[in-house]
Amino acid sequence: MRIAFYSPNKPLGHPDPSGDQTIAQGLVEALHGAGYACREMSRFRARWFWREKGGWSRAVQGVVEALRQSRIWRPHLWLTYHTYYKAPDVIGPWLSRLLGIPYVLVQPMYGTKRRRRAETRPGFYLNRWALLGAHLAVINNRNDLAALERVVPLNRLAYVAPGIFPEMFVRCEAARRTVRAHWGFAAHDPVLLAVARFRPGVKRKSLHFLFHALARIGDNPKPWRLVVVGDGPLEAEMHRTAARRLGRRVVFVGRVARRELHAYYSAGDLFVFPGIRESLGMVYLEAQACGLPVVALREGGVDQVVWDGLTGILIPRRDPGAYAEAVRNLLQDEARRRFLGLKGVRYVEWYRNLHRQVRYLAGLLESLV
Structure with a gap:
């Protein structure tokens, strides 16, 4: 199975380490170890992109580049790690539909209060759009479940405990x-x-x-x-x-x-x-x-x-x-x-x-x- 991977908050090779990046890197490594081909399809960092000059243009470029790679590699599934209001997935929802493949989110987050402020409203609705289009949303933190139940049907939610090697x-x-x-x-x-x-x-x-x-x-x-x-x-x-x-x-x-x-x-x-x-x-x-x-x-x-x-x-x-x-x-x-x-x-x-x-x-x- 070929898995298209994307991490909108922080690319796998970003020089500034964090716990989220560690989890993403471990996930990709573990999928490779289990015998799956997993390739990062875009390094576009979506964090607050709508507030930056040229942010929307870079987002479109990220979609186009990911689509080009996907048509060559022909993945069986799209997997996005960690979408939320600060860094929504603006690539996976489009490409999974265009390619006709399942769209999976790992560690998504959702909070309705983010739609109240003009600063966070674009990210809220983009993130909501990604959640609505997911065939499966996998959480590794039980505290996120109650909020996600508001937008993702229970039969599309799963829990996988956090882990390390x-x-x-x-x-x-x-x-x-x-x-x-x-x-x-x-x-x-x-x-x-x-x-x-x-x-x-x-x-x-x-x-x-x-x-x-x-x-x-x-x-x-x-x-x-x-x-x-x-x-x-x-x-x-x-x-x-x-x-x-x-x-x-x-x-x-x-x-x-x-x-x-x-x-x-x-x-x-x-x-x-x-x-x-x-x-x-x-x-x-x-x-x-x-x-x-x-x-x-x-x-x-x-x-x-x-x-x-x-x-x-x-x-x-x-x-x-x-x-x-x-x-x-x-x-x-x-x-x-x-x-x-x-x-x-x-x-x-x-x-x-x-x-x-x-x-x-x-x-x-x-x-x-």
């Missing part, structure tokens, strides 16, 4: 020793790890919350260090805030290639990222696959990728004191950290394994074709 994130003791030695940490120094992009919005709020909460711990029960992996436009602000709150306890290591992240997860003892309004958070699955217990907030879709009480601790409200207490308790209890870490590895392998999820998705696509 567990083999990419395996705990490595040799890497742990190497990375910790590079930082000058002793073998038994407690190390907290966070992985995030330093960008405005919820990531910024989460990092500020984290620094504020950890400042309450002090050296109780013993001296610990925080390692932050990531970069972004707010890097200078994050450095200043962390230095003011945590002093020399925090180390920033910059951006790390995803294929190398397992070494940094392996060097840590506890994964700490609050996840304010986090849609899902692939970093939580990556950390658990490497045996790191998680401390996060019970917000957004975090509880769909962290098993509260079994692979980590989810704080029910934005309470820095409660967050700090959870971290402190796990720093004091090495046996519980080890138990949560082992359960996290098994949780990802059995319930959030992308190989398994894509086999189920492939069955749905085969039935449409």
Whole structure:
């Protein structure tokens, strides 16, 4: 089966990484691994295109180029990943009809309040048009279901749990020793790890919350260090805030290639990222696959990728004191950290394994074709 692929929010090769891009790349890789030919048909980035000079012209060019490629390659199915009001799919609905092939959306989103503002109204109606034309809409976040039911019939909706490739994130003791030695940490120094992009919005709020909460711990029960992996436009602000709150306890290591992240997860003892309004958070699955217990907030879709009480601790409200207490308790209890870490590895392998999820998705696509 040949699958035409399109990601309107961010092309597969976009230089600015994000969780959505990671999911899209994993989806394509998994489909290839399952024996399907999957080709990106357009790199047109639809995000807010109607607000930009020449945006509509570029959209038309994207449609024409994708049509040219499609007529040569002759796909059996069109699959668009993540359409929503900021980045609606303006290519797939047209081309799937012209080519006479099924049109599938993976991780679409819908919110009726977006039609109220002039700024978001074009994106709302374009996204609605895509949803109305879909033969199948596949969600990976249960929180999106209620809104989508307003526009997509139930018999065209399916749920496939989020997942990662567990083999990419395996705990490595040799890497742990190497990375910790590079930082000058002793073998038994407690190390907290966070992985995030330093960008405005919820990531910024989460990092500020984290620094504020950890400042309450002090050296109780013993001296610990925080390692932050990531970069972004707010890097200078994050450095200043962390230095003011945590002093020399925090180390920033910059951006790390995803294929190398397992070494940094392996060097840590506890994964700490609050996840304010986090849609899902692939970093939580990556950390658990490497045996790191998680401390996060019970917000957004975090509880769909962290098993509260079994692979980590989810704080029910934005309470820095409660967050700090959870971290402190796990720093004091090495046996519980080890138990949560082992359960996290098994949780990802059995319930959030992308190989398994894509086999189920492939069955749905085969039935449409």
